[in-house]
Amino acid sequence: MKLASLKSGRDGRLIVVSRDLSRAVEVSNIAHTMQQALDNWQQTEPRLQNIYQQLNEQQSLGFEFDQQACHSPLPRAYHWADGSAYVNHVELVRKARGAQMPDSFWHDPLIYQGGSDTFLAPTQDIQIPELDWGVDFEAEIAIIVDDVMLGCSTKDAGQHIKLICLVNDVSLRNLIPGELAKGFGFYQSKPSSAFSPVAVTPDELHTHWQDSKVHLPLSVHFNNELYGQPNAGVDMTFDFSQLLSHAAKSRPLAAGTIIGSGTVSNKDRSVGSCCIAEQRMLETIEHGKPISSFMRYGDNIRIEMFDHQQNSIFGQINQNLHPVE
Known part of the structure; x- marks a missing residue:
């Protein structure tokens, strides 16, 4: 459906x-x-x-x-939490700055609670007042759940996944280091996200929904050029049941809670990236410094997923970046 x-x-x-x-x-x-x-x-x-x-x-x-x-499927939500399920992406971030990654990252999910009161529509402009903040897109998958009890196990979590959609989790990369240095997490560096116009039930994906993962490429076009199409079911260290159980460890989750996967990323670099930061990391590792710039005013980001017959499943996130008017 x-x-x-x-x-x-x-x-x-x-x-x-x-x-x-x-x-x-x-x-x-x-x-x-x-x-x-x-x-x-x-x-x-x-x-x-x-x-x-x-x-x-x-x-x-x-x-x-x-x-x-269309607006986002939930124009505002009681709860929006975003994970970082593709740990090779995290490892790459740390490698680019010469930092070791704790072993715990491979078995203890990363997750933060973001703002959910002002989601953007899937074709709504991203408005950011300062380009110096380092505007980036992040193409992700997300699930929407019904009521989830406190302490829900990974085994039981899957039955609560009712809808699946796509996300552009906009990030302000140059604000992130300062916020994380305070030891209190993201806030200003995570403006409003946008979701695909359509949300689908898991059965709609047929065999492409297995083990609480979407086994299809996520297509990202930046300024009308293919930027990446990694497979969302590959290299996903923590599946959605694991992320959901992790989120419910110490609190119940209300119906309408949205859980994001984090930036989809494959170890196979030939499939490209789902965010500019990852491309800049690869450039830093290879050349000693990043080459690609973050988004500029007038840039366009398009995120979509297709089945094997090239039919769009969720519709299209299609946004332009503009200054605040």
Whole structure:
């Protein structure tokens, strides 16, 4: 099943989207918003699935789906936590600055809680007042869950994963070192993220969803040139069940909680990168200094995932960087 939120008020208006992303149906009689559907998922999911089946079978049903009319699936969320599941990416960051990586990073997930009150729409401009802050994109996968109990085990966590989407987790790289040096984590260096227009249920990915991982390439185009297409199921040290269990170790998680994978990264460097920082790390290792610059005003970032028939699964994150007006 595929779901999206039309731009409407603060929390959007829930719609069901056809498999080919061509048509959609409003479902306010079932749930007005994505959050409302997730709060009552056991009751709403079968009814939404029924609409989805009808939509795919009846070409005359509904209206034309317009990605431009969509907000992020959850325009705001109670909880957004981002992991760093591709540890080879972390290792590369530290190697570039000559730092050793603690062995614990390979068996104890990294995760931080980010701002979730002002997500960007998937085609909304990124507005940053200072280029000196080092604006970077980060292409990721994310899951959305129903209510998760305190201390949920990795074994049980998978059953709580209800939706999957893509993320552009915007980062301000030149602000990060100063914040981390304080020993209190990210804040100013992590502005609003944007999510794909469509969120899908795990069964929609068929065999590409295995072991709580998405086994498909994530396509990143920067200024209309392919920047990277690493496979999200390869080199993912911690799967989503592990990240979810880690997040729930000391607290319950409310329905609508979003957990991100962190920047998708493969050890095979021929597939490119999902963020500029990784490319700069590789340049530093090879040349002694970074060559690539961070984003400039007017730059465009496009993030998308395709099935083996080259059909877009989640729709497209397509954003331009602009100064604050």
